[in-house]
Amino acid sequence: MDRREKELIQRLLKPMDGERLLDVGCGAGNYLRFFRRKGCSVTGTDQSEHILDMAREKLGERADLCPGDYEDLPFSDNEFDIVTLIFPNPACNLQNMINEAIRVCRGRIFLGTINRYSPASAYGMKKAALYSYGSPHTSSIPEMIRLIRSALSNTTIKWGSVLFFPPGRYPGISFFEERIPVMKNPFGSFIGLAFPVTYNRITIQDPLGEASEAKAAGGYPAPGAARRRTGE
DSSP states (O other): OHHHHHHHHHHHHOOOTTOEEEEETOTTSHHHHHHHHTTOEEEEEESOHHHHHHHHHHHGGGEEEEEOBTTBOSSOTTOEEEEEEESOOTTSOHHHHHHHHHHTEEEEEEEEEEETTOTTTHHHHHHHHHHHTSSOOEEOHHHHHHHHHHHOTTOOOEEEEEOOSOGGGTTTTHHHHTTSOOBTOTTSSEEEEEEEOOOOOOOOSSOSSGGGGOBOGGGOBOTTSOOOOTTO
C-alpha cells in the first residue's frame, strides 16, 4: 500500500536527479528516504523535535532536517525545485500552508492527503494520524483544487488517487488494485495533486552584484541570487 502511494507520487511529480526537495511535515522521513533514492537533495521540516530525531536516525547526514512552522517556513523565496505536503497537519490552516509552499518553490508542488469520500479511507486515516499527531486532515479533490486555484489561478493541476479497497484486503487484492486507472479517478483513499509554480517574487539574500546573474543547474537562479519577477 505504501508502494502504491509512492507510485502515484512518482507519476505526478517525476522527481529528477539533483533537484532540491523540501518535505513540509516530513515526519520520521519515510518520504524523504524515497526522494533521496530518486537522486534528490532533500530537506525536511517538522514541528516535532522528537519526530525529527527519528528522521535523523533513519537518514543520518543524507538529509537537512530542521524544526519549522508550516505556515511560516524558515526558507527563502523560490529556494526548492520541489515542495511536498503529504498528510498535512490538521491543526494548521491548509491554505496558508499551500501559500508558503508556493513561496519557497521555484518548480512544482505535490499535495497528498486522505480522500474524505473514499469508502476505503480507513488505511489513510490510520497512517495520516502518525504524521499529524492527532485526528488527521481529510479532504476532497474539488476542495484541494479550490485551495490551489486560490493561490495560483492559472496553474495546471494533475491529480489521481490510489488504494480503492479496504486495508484488510491487501495484499491479496493487489492484482485488482494495480489494474484500476489512477489518473483523475476520485475514489481512492489516497489522493495526490501536482502543479507547477511560476515564481513571482524577488529574493535577495546577498548584496546585488555578480550573484544576481548566477544560475544553478537546470537554468534556475542559484540560491542566494536575486530572482526576476515573472514577465520582466
